[in-house]
Amino acid sequence: MTVAVRTGTWQLDPAASRVGISHRGMWGLITVRGAFATVGGxxxxxxxxxxxxxxxLDAASLDTGHAKRDGHLRGAGFFDAEHHPEITLAVDGAERTGDDTVRAAGRLTVRGVSRPITVSATLADVADxxxxxxxxxxxDRAEFGVGRKQLGMMPxxxxxxxxLRFTRAAG
Structure with missing residues (x-):
């Protein structure tokens, strides 16, 4: 059964949404995980x-649970949040590919570098x-100039x- 999504404008609910990242580092022995505290859309x-x-995403809001690492990730060698405060995924088009799946195509921009991207998503908890x-x-973070190869860092x-939880905007 295909779930119908109502037409109109939808606003991201930041309190009910989460965007996280994970990357293997230190010769592949440690996975660094973090989440962005400020998400909009x-x-x-x-x-x-x-x-x-x-x-x-507010690039400066990345939290990995380690203040020194967070400062480094926000700095010029990685996200350069001072000069590039936002990370954006702009979706130009999305289509249903199944009852509860969507394929979205657009552009991901990190550090001022934009690259085309296509992602698949699952649609859940659909209501009016x-x-x-x-x-x-x-x-691939190298495509965006994020980080540099250092001893112990995994490319x-x-x-x-x-x-991502969206609510239907009034009107």
């Missing part, structure tokens, strides 16, 4: 079923006034996990 579903929107999207995908993929 919005979306729109049109009458023909097309969807578009944006999710924005709210819905949740969950996704997990990988990003390659960072996993992004997100649970």
């Amino acid at each position: 919005r979306g729109e579903v049109t009458a023909d079923g097309a969807a578009a929107g944006v999710v924005t 006034d709210a819905l949740t999207l969950t996704t997990e995908f990988t990003v 390659g993929l960072t996993t992004v996990t997100a649970t």
Whole structure:
């Protein structure tokens, strides 16, 4: 059974949403995990079923539970949050690929560098006034100039996990 999503404007509920990252480091022995404390976004579903929107992360809000590491990740060698305060995923189009799955295509921007991206998400808890999207995908941080190869640092993929709760905007 396909779940219908109402047309209109949808607003991200930051209190009910979470975006986290994980990356293997230290010769692959340790996985560093963190979450962004400040998440925002919005979306729109049109009458023909097309969807578009944006999710924005405050780069300085990354919390890994280790203050010194967090400062380093926010610094010039990684996210450079002072000069690039936002990380954005701008979705130009999204389509249903199954009863509860969606494929979204757009651009991911990190450190002022934008790259095309396509992600799959699961649609859950759909009601007239709210819905949740969950996704997990990988990003090659080198494509965005994030970090540099150092002794003990693992190059390659960072996993992004997100649970995004949207509520239907009034009007």
